[in-house]
Amino acid sequence: MTLRIRRRAAEVAGAWPEHVPPLLRRVYAARGITEPALAQPRLAQLLPPDALGGLEAALDLLSDAIARGSRILVVGDFDADGATACATAVRGLRMLGARDVRHAVPNRQVHGYGLSPALVEDLAVHLPDGAAPPPLLVTVDHGIACHAGVAAARARGWRMLVTDHHLPGPALPPADAIVNPNLAGDAFPSKCLAGVGVIFYVLLALRARLRRGGAFADAAVPDLSALLDLVAVGTVADLVPLDANNRALVAAGLRRLRAGQGCAGLQALVEVAGRDAACLAAADIAFAVAPRLNAAGRLEDMSLGIECLLSDDPAVARGLAGRLHAINAERRGVQQAMLADAETALAALDGDPAGGGDAAVCLFHPDWHAGVVGLVASKTKERLHRPTVAFAPSEPGGESLRGSARSIPGLHIRDVLAAVVRAHPGLIDRFGGHAMAAGLSLPRAHLPAFERAFADAVRQMLDPALLAAEILSDGPLSPHEFDRRHADALRDGGPWGQGFAEPLFDDVFDVAGWRVVGERHLRLSLRIGGVPAPLNAIHFGGWTGEAPATRCHLCFRLAADDYRGPQAVQLIVEHLAAA
Numbered sequence: 001m002t003l004r005i006r007r008r009a010a011e012v013a014g015a016w017p018e019h020v021p022p023l024l025r026r027v028y029a030a031r032g033i034t035e036p037a038l039a040q041p042r043l044a045q046l047l048p049p050d051a052l053g054g055l056e057a058a059l060d061l062l063s064d065a066i067a068r069g070s071r072i073l074v075v076g077d078f079d080a081d082g083a084t085a086c087a088t089a090v091r092g093l094r095m096l097g098a099r100d101v102r103h104a105v106p107n108r109q110v111h112g113y114g115l116s117p118a119l120v121e122d123l124a125v126h127l128p129d130g131a132a133p134p135p136l137l138v139t140v141d142h143g144i145a146c147h148a149g150v151a152a153a154r155a156r157g158w159r160m161l162v163t164d165h166h167l168p169g170p171a172l173p174p175a176d177a178i179v180n181p182n183l184a185g186d187a188f189p190s191k192c193l194a195g196v197g198v199i200f201y202v203l204l205a206l207r208a209r210l211r212r213g214g215a216f217a218d219a220a221v222p223d224l225s226a227l228l229d230l231v232a233v234g235t236v237a238d239l240v241p242l243d244a245n246n247r248a249l250v251a252a253g254l255r256r257l258r259a260g261q262g263c264a265g266l267q268a269l270v271e272v273a274g275r276d277a278a279c280l281a282a283a284d285i286a287f288a289v290a291p292r293l294n295a296a297g298r299l300e301d302m303s304l305g306i307e308c309l310l311s312d313d314p315a316v317a318r319g320l321a322g323r324l325h326a327i328n329a330e331r332r333g334v335q336q337a338m339l340a341d342a343e344t345a346l347a348a349l350d351g352d353p354a355g356g357g358d359a360a361v362c363l364f365h366p367d368w369h370a371g372v373v374g375l376v377a378s379k380t381k382e383r384l385h386r387p388t389v390a391f392a393p394s395e396p397g398g399e400s401l402r403g404s405a406r407s408i409p410g411l412h413i414r415d416v417l418a419a420v421v422r423a424h425p426g427l428i429d430r431f432g433g434h435a436m437a438a439g440l441s442l443p444r445a446h447l448p449a450f451e452r453a454f455a456d457a458v459r460q461m462l463d464p465a466l467l468a469a470e471i472l473s474d475g476p477l478s479p480h481e482f483d484r485r486h487a488d489a490l491r492d493g494g495p496w497g498q499g500f501a502e503p504l505f506d507d508v509f510d511v512a513g514w515r516v517v518g519e520r521h522l523r524l525s526l527r528i529g530g531v532p533a534p535l536n537a538i539h540f541g542g543w544t545g546e547a548p549a550t551r552c553h554l555c556f557r558l559a560a561d562d563y564r565g566p567q568a569v570q571l572i573v574e575h576l577a578a579a
Contacts, residue, residue, distance in 0.1 A: 007475045052201060063210060084237070304327075360387050506556070
């Protein structure tokens with residue numbers, strides 16, 4: 001796949017304090033930021049929850065359940081956003097006075113996605129029919145597509161509150177209350193909240209309601225900022241755009257984690273991932289913490305991950321984090337085997353998707369694990385720069401398939417699936433998701449027809465120009481900017497992530513030396529005019545079996561290199577091509 005490097009336009013404006021280096025001002029300007037308050041928004045700038053639709057009905061349910069001592073059951077999801085949302089809800093409701101809060105999460109292999117009728121059947125053990133007062137179920141990070149499950153819960157006399165951020169279908173589930181900023185007509189200004197962000201906002205509003213009612217007259221008002229470490233992890237892990245509101249939430253959560261104030265489970269996960277909590281960045285969450293948390297939901301049961309996040313005993317949390325670390329190592333092995341299968345399948349296709357012959361990719365293997373197909377779709381999408389769906393049997397040997405779809409910028413993948421459903425009713429059993437990622441299920445017999453329908457929908461909805469992959473660069477660095485001061489300023493200038501891209505630079509370097517490390521990675525020694533000493537660089541996964549050219553055009557990130565000393569830096573290479 002050929003990549004085009006395009007440099008971002010940046011025109012610095014506004015009054016900046018002296019401690020913000022010109023390099024960081026230029027990076028901000030390239031992202032449309034013209035003043036310090038917008039660059040790193042604080043909690044005081046958070047949007048108020050009042051505009052969220054369905055909020056009053058949700059608060060009625062929650063405040064009544066707390067007042068009457070009703071059992072509240074929080075039903076999570078089996079990814080990092082769902083796990084952190086579940087832990088946030090359980091911890092937050094207990095802080096606000098709920099005396100009987102429990103949690104549950106579907107098992108991917110047993111119940112399928114979300115609040116399904118099968119899960120409701122199992123939950124009945126904890127919530128018997130006719131219980132008085134009636135129990136309240138609260139879904140977090142799902143529920144908007146769980147019509148049958150919500151109906152089954154309501155049929156048992158349970159009250160239902162759905163909190164979600166996924167895009168709704170044409171009809172809403174029959175819940176007593178729904179809070180979702182992406183419902184049609186919802187006035188909440190930001191549509192980018194993750195599932196954990198939605199439930200955090202519900203808790204903020206509930207605290208205000210209870211405070212107005214005098215619930216905290218004889219006690220301190222609960223400090224819900226203690227939950228922001230969980231909010232930060234879920235928000236980053238779910239790859240929602242980091243608009244100003246989400247950046248304020250994530251930055252506050254990172255400050256807690258850096259100060260050693262995170263919950264015991266997250267601190268333990270940071271430790272087993274080998275990261276330095278004192279300088280933790282959003283990228284550490286995305287590439288180290290979240291994968292270990294996600295691994296439980298992918299291969300086993302996310303109950304383990306939620307148990308880790310709810311533990312207040314550091315020793316217990318370390319033990320659970322160690323188990324998650326081991327599961328993640330197993331996940332990596334499964335993923336590598338599945339990616340090898342995917343490479344074999346792609347090589348057998350007529351034409352070369354990477355060369356532009358096909359606009360979409362659809363993969364299936366009968367032996368794949370349904371919990372890992374999302375990673376296969378993501379890696380394939382990155383390699384080919386094509387929207388990709390990867391399928392596996394919902395259960396080993398079964399005739400129902402579960403698929404994960406990943407898209408490229410400019411193509412809303414959930415809208416593509418909706419177009420397939422409109423054109424071919426009955427082809428897909430169920431689907432849901434976001435612009436860049438979605439999930440679906442269908443009978444195995446429908447797969448060939450789906451593959452054709454998916455490719456047709458992509459061709460109709462995708463501008464062919466978007467199939468030309470490009471890297472957005474912040475341009476070159478000046479010689480004096482290859483230092484620790486600028487590396488630290490870039491690291492701390494975030495949080496960076498989806499929709500607020502981490503700074504990436506490009507330039508042409510002479511390769512003074514190179515060696516392979518860890519079989520797959522490339523360690524480089526680089527020279528560039530104006531910088532007297534060679535620059536160290538690492539290109540993860542960069543070894544292709546051939547020596548790099550003596551002069552190369554690199555896209556890279558500037559990072560601290562504590563291993564080599566307190567003032568050392570290194571370049572993290574994202575793309576390398578002969579100059």
